[in-house]
Amino acid sequence: MTVTSGPAPASSTLDRRVLAVAILAAFVAFLDGTVITVALPAISAELGGGLPVQQWVVDAYLITLGALILLAGSLSDLWGRLLVLRLGLLGFAVTSLLCGLAPTAEFLIVARALQGVAGALLVPSSLALITAAHRGRAQATAIGVWTAWTSAAFIAGPVIGGLLTDLASWRWVFVINVVPIAVTLVLMRGLRADAPRGSTPVDWWGAVLGAVGLGGVVFALIEQANFGWGSPVVLVPLALGVLSLAGFIVRERRTAHPMMPLGLFRSRNFAAGNAATVAVYAALSLGTFVVPIYLQQGAGLSATQAGLVLLPVTVLNIALSSWFGSLAGRFGSRWFMAAGPIIAAAGFAMLLAIEQPFDYVGQALAGILVLGLGLTMTVAPLTAAILGAVDERRSGIASAINNAVSRVAGLVAIALLGALIGTRIDGAWLDRGLLLTAGLLVVGGLISAVGITNRDARREPDETADPRDPAAGP
Template sequence: MPATTIDRRVLVVAILAAFVAFLDGSIVNVALPAITEEFGGGLPVQQWVVDAYLITLGALILLAGSLSDLLGRVAVLRIGLVGFGVTSLACGLAPTAELLIAARAAQGVAGALLVPSSLALIMSAHRGESQARAIGLWTAWTSAAFIVGPLLGGVLTDLISWRWVFVINVLPIAVTLVLMRPMRNEPAAVRTPIDVLGAALGAIGLGGVVFALIEQANYRWESAVVWVPLALGALSLVGFIVRQATARHPMMPLSLFRSRNFAVGNLATVAIYAALSISGLVIVLYLQQVAGLSATVSGLVMLPLTIMLIALSSRFGTLAGRFGPRWFMAGGPALAALGFVLLRAIETPFDFVSQALLGVLLYGLGIAITVAPLTSAILGAIEPERSGIASAVNNALARIAGLVAIALLGAVIGTVVDDAWLDNALLLCAGLMVAGALISAFGIRNPSTVTAPPTPAASS
């Protein structure tokens, strides 16, 4: 098979594999009212259906990055795809809210195997400007999956059942597995032990903190049901950092953060993806539960954003490869912040053109400008042989940012979905985007002025 054909196949496989993981992070949002209509439980159940997936995904994605570098990207990707298909069917068949939440947690375990392996495949198959373009396409389609989820979920929920937002995953998974058949697995030449203790501390830490943030709405902060998991989670997260600093083979080598662009880019990622996660949830909930729109129409509101991501992200990725990522990463979130401010015009009765169109367009343009340069800046700062774990760290922080942001919603802006709730949430999103813009403007360095990435330290 010609090299160019192999590279294209790798790119398609990487996009499809990550697409399903990103899609499942947002497709469920628009189905949440239908899920709680069947199972009950209100906003806490809705939060848990979202966050059960994000907890295991965020907690284990670092471990998956290590496995990707150790066992080979193709092997880990195959395992993740099969597991994701099985757990997606379990979600679709769940008879109770509790079993759905458990299946979502299992789905997150499989999803954690997909993202770092898929991006590491691209980093190993492409170089130079071709790599920048490939990363642009990957970020365009995976980010589009995050945004198109509500539309696809709305159509499936309205026309068939909310259960199909999970079952639909089986189709792209099957296609991806077929495309992967001729691909060879290349495990690491040196087999580094897996940091199991680090993975356990990370999972307990995230789980405890998120449980407390969500359940405080039901039990209040003074309840032991809240503060005991919160304290245990916080101590576990401190233990996780200590473990990463002292372990011979850490799951998240802290030496990665010696690279300025890697450290600053990940800090920007936290702010930007927290805003993306909040907005993706609150807008569709408001449009259905307050404005009275159908699931499909609620999903259509963000369609222009998806189109702009697919059409423009690769172009901005190429431009960032040529001129450097700094001002793309600063200007993009600033535009998105303005879009969020304009979206505060949404009210009941809802009118898309007068209330939402300009805000959605600015939001979409801002994100299209941001995502590919952000990914390129972070991964371009790290040597290729550590691309798997570097990708895993970045994606873990993005998922964790969304996870904590959604868990905090009830504590920060309340649990009553109304006009004021939406306004406050969008203002919070705008503030997070401005933070991402400022972090990038003052912290990111373009390639000509960036210090060379550090060589692997003894701790890596």
């Protein structure tokens, strides 16, 4: 175990505290990715800007989160997990307050980008704490519990955001983050971080190229709806972004200390798991964006009512994720990852029954339950398969890569929203969004069925070892 405490408490007590810290730290980062969704109409009503501003409020956070989470994973492995976690929590508290006090849409978008920087420090360090403190089936179960609560944050965000928006103001969607952050910092007082792992140089050029690449491409995807593909306002950032992303790949192949070690992808489960992550999390981001937006702006529901529609998904995640994590540890992840997304796709397809006037029980409840079961069956086994494919010493960067993949998939899905399904929010817009979401989930299931193996990756540690990386060991 790499996390210890001063007075030497019982191991089980320490493990529970580590798990609680990991859950709470990641919870705020995941929550803030979706809590904003139902508050977007209220934000645009007060600050202006329409759909493009709504997209940017979501994507400004995801751009910096996705671009810097790899760097954060490297820092987690290099400097120690709890140190990076503390920095992220403090930064997240400050930037959350800035978001809540934003006087203009532009200020809010910048504050959201800074919030994503802090959020990038939270997720890889939190999951690396779990993989360091647990082994074998206990690790799979702990990952399942972590996944249950962080996935619950992903889905519960619209519920919490709706309540705060309707009962107080959209600004409280951000300010409320201070509460779980304070609790997490208190729990961390009894823990002592693992020692720094050396003086390996940080890949700052890789971080810059990744951030510029993602920022340029996403800016072009969103703003093409306003300026058109032929405008220099779109073409210049697009070209800069594509060149930067290409430079990022070249940099990671050639540098002695890459931010994203490409050798990790030699592991079949790591590569296939991340490919499935692209499809699954692009679908989740798209689906959980279009449904609440349509229910408010198309069907006339309040922010709270729109958020409550997806509540059963959260309940199923909390109730069943640790169980599915245990089953994945016992039987392997492959068929859970294959069947789960396809079941979730069926749930989204069932939501095509939604029309005006909206009838929750008659039009949505059955689909929501099927969707929730499929997602719960997917996420914990997916996480376990990816982290089980790499050596524990590289769990921080492996977690960071997977989370970067999921966030980037989500931000690209949101950025392409207008181009793929249009900008007029009506029943046809919702149907196109649901069908696209279902199709992406089916792709994720097929990738898992073909690519994932239940072979124990720990028997082949050399598959992910990069001989240039001192952390990889002999």
